[in-house]
Amino acid sequence: MGGLTFDWIGVLGGAPLEWLELGVLTTLYVTFAGFLVATLIAIVLLGLRISEKQIIQWPAITVVAVFRNTPLLVQILFWYFAGFGLLPADWRAWINDDHSWAMLPGGVGLLTPEFLAATWGLGVFSGVFIAEEIRAGLMAVAPGQREAALAQGFGHWRCLGYILLPQALANAWQPVVGQYLNLMKLSSLAAAIGLAEITYQVRQIESYNSHALEAFAVGTLLYLAIGMVMGQILLRCGPRSGTMIRGGIRRGP
Amino acid sequence: MIEFRDVHKFYDKLHVIRGIDLSITKGEVVVICGPSGSGKSTLIRLVNQLEILSRGDILVDGQSVASLRSRSLRQLRTQIGFVFQQFNLYPHLTAEQNITLALRKVLSITPKDATLRAVELLERVGLADKRQAYPAQLSGGQQQRVAIARTLAMRPKILLFDEPTSALDPEMIGEVLTVMRDLATSGITMLVVTHEMGFARELADLVVFIDQGVILENAKPSDFFLSPQHPRTRQFLRQLLSPLHTAND
Numbered sequence: 001m002g003g004l005t006f007d008w009i010g011v012l013g014g015a016p017l018e019w020l021e022l023g024v025l026t027t028l029y030v031t032f033a034g035f036l037v038a039t040l041i042a043i044v045l046l047g048l049r050i051s052e053k054q055i056i057q058w059p060a061i062t063v064v065a066v067f068r069n070t071p072l073l074v075q076i077l078f079w080y081f082a083g084f085g086l087l088p089a090d091w092r093a094w095i096n097d098d099h100s101w102a103m104l105p106g107g108v109g110l111l112t113p114e115f116l117a118a119t120w121g122l123g124v125f126s127g128v129f130i131a132e133e134i135r136a137g138l139m140a141v142a143p144g145q146r147e148a149a150l151a152q153g154f155g156h157w158r159c160l161g162y163i164l165l166p167q168a169l170a171n172a173w174q175p176v177v178g179q180y181l182n183l184m185k186l187s188s189l190a191a192a193i194g195l196a197e198i199t200y201q202v203r204q205i206e207s208y209n210s211h212a213l214e215a216f217a218v219g220t221l222l223y224l225a226i227g228m229v230m231g232q233i234l235l236r237c238g239p240r241s242g243t244m245i246r247g248g249i250r251r252g253p
Numbered sequence: 254m255i256e257f258r259d260v261h262k263f264y265d266k267l268h269v270i271r272g273i274d275l276s277i278t279k280g281e282v283v284v285i286c287g288p289s290g291s292g293k294s295t296l297i298r299l300v301n302q303l304e305i306l307s308r309g310d311i312l313v314d315g316q317s318v319a320s321l322r323s324r325s326l327r328q329l330r331t332q333i334g335f336v337f338q339q340f341n342l343y344p345h346l347t348a349e350q351n352i353t354l355a356l357r358k359v360l361s362i363t364p365k366d367a368t369l370r371a372v373e374l375l376e377r378v379g380l381a382d383k384r385q386a387y388p389a390q391l392s393g394g395q396q397q398r399v400a401i402a403r404t405l406a407m408r409p410k411i412l413l414f415d416e417p418t419s420a421l422d423p424e425m426i427g428e429v430l431t432v433m434r435d436l437a438t439s440g441i442t443m444l445v446v447t448h449e450m451g452f453a454r455e456l457a458d459l460v461v462f463i464d465q466g467v468i469l470e471n472a473k474p475s476d477f478f479l480s481p482q483h484p485r486t487r488q489f490l491r492q493l494l495s496p497l498h499t500a501n502d
């Protein structure tokens with residue numbers, strides 16, 4: 001057994017380098033698009049879940065149960081193979097057409113079945129977790145806050161928007177950031193449907209020149225770098241974490 | 254101004270308020286006292302419907318609160334200030350923002366006028382220099398004074414106080430009572446649940462003693478403290494005024 005020798009040029013030069021660049025861009029794009037979908041879904045689910053009417057809560061409870069308790073890989077495969085097929089035929093044809101406007105910088109196609117299925121799958125999966133985490137943050141707000149708002153004449157939704165949600169978001173922000181980071185990392189599962197993101201490209205390099213160790217090392221470092229930058233940005237944009245001094249409210253006997 | 258008419262409150266089978274009749278005229282300061290669990294907090298929370306009436310009615314300015322829903326209830330609540338035992342300031346907002354939020358979002362007052370009102374009221378409660386402080390940066394007494402300023406900013410007709418000094422360290426009770434004394438002499442109608450018998454003796458027009466959801470005594474402070482009618486009131490006052498010497502009674 002010969003000593004370990006590394007050939008980094010085999011990964012960081014020529015075609016493999018171009019693949020990696022495309023992979024990084026694709027991961028960034030699908031993460032950003034998934035972030036938007038997840039946020040939107042979290043808002044809708046949260047709105048339903050905290051409604052005062054039971055009938056409205058049930059659809060949200062069901063959606064949360066289904067998507068939280070099944071594997072994301074299965075969900076992505078479902079959206080790609082079954083979900084896409086359920087769309088009307090002319091929609092599918094339109095998506096499969098060439099759209100120059102839907103080509104993102106770097107040559108990543110937005111309107112492809114792979115990108116759409118991955119974005120949607122990641123968005124739904126992360127959205128249900130985020131909705132539940134914010135709901136937990138909401139339950140952690142002291143009941144006196146709601147009473148104070150009601151006593152001042154606030155209605156249900158305004159009380160929520162101005163008083164309860166800002167506190168709930170501050171309570172839940174750390175785990176919510178964790179979910180957004182998960183979304184980025186779990187985008188690697190989209191390699192299974194052929195989305196050419198980092199993991200997909202790393203495997204392609206491995207089968208191209210067998211530089212498995214180098215390719216996976218580089219891939220890992222890329223995820224690490226993206227994750228650290230993204231985590232810092234999200235923590236800094238967090239709701240008033242700097243000014244809201246927590247835990248200092250005096251409690252009576 | 255406020256009229257309780259055969260007011261009852263049940264929590265499931267627990268009957269906590271059992272037929273209260275009480276009439277409070279405009280500008281009166283009424284102190285409600287009684288042992289813990291007697292229903293005194295529940296009674297004032299019924300006035301602005303933080304608790305829902307089970308039976309009977311409360312008239313505020315001739316308007317029945319039992320029948321109020323959504324918009325008209327919110328409208329009524331803006332006219333009734335409520336000060337909580339635990340202050341309940343909004344921790345994510347500064348002292349000034351705590352005061353201006355409802356002015357802007359509930360009463361639709363312009364930000365400029367809301368800020369003016371906040372500054373004026375913070376000055377009135379002696380906290381002009383704490384405009385930008387967050388609740389957690391304030392002492393309990395300061396927080397309660399901001400909470401009172403927040404309540405006054407709405408220019409309510411009625412003020413309800415739910416044990417406003419019970420969560421405070423002893424040396425901070427004075428500063429809150431001073432603010433309350435100014436209010437009591439200002440002519441606003443006040444309903445105060447408290448154990449501060451000094452406040453009751455000096456400033457109340459009427460002292461109401463409640464036990465087990467029933468009014469046992471309803472008298473002017475001079476009569477209440479000097480010649481209480483009900484034996485339960487006498488026992489309560491003995492305990493409150495000299496707690497060490499009542500164990501063998």
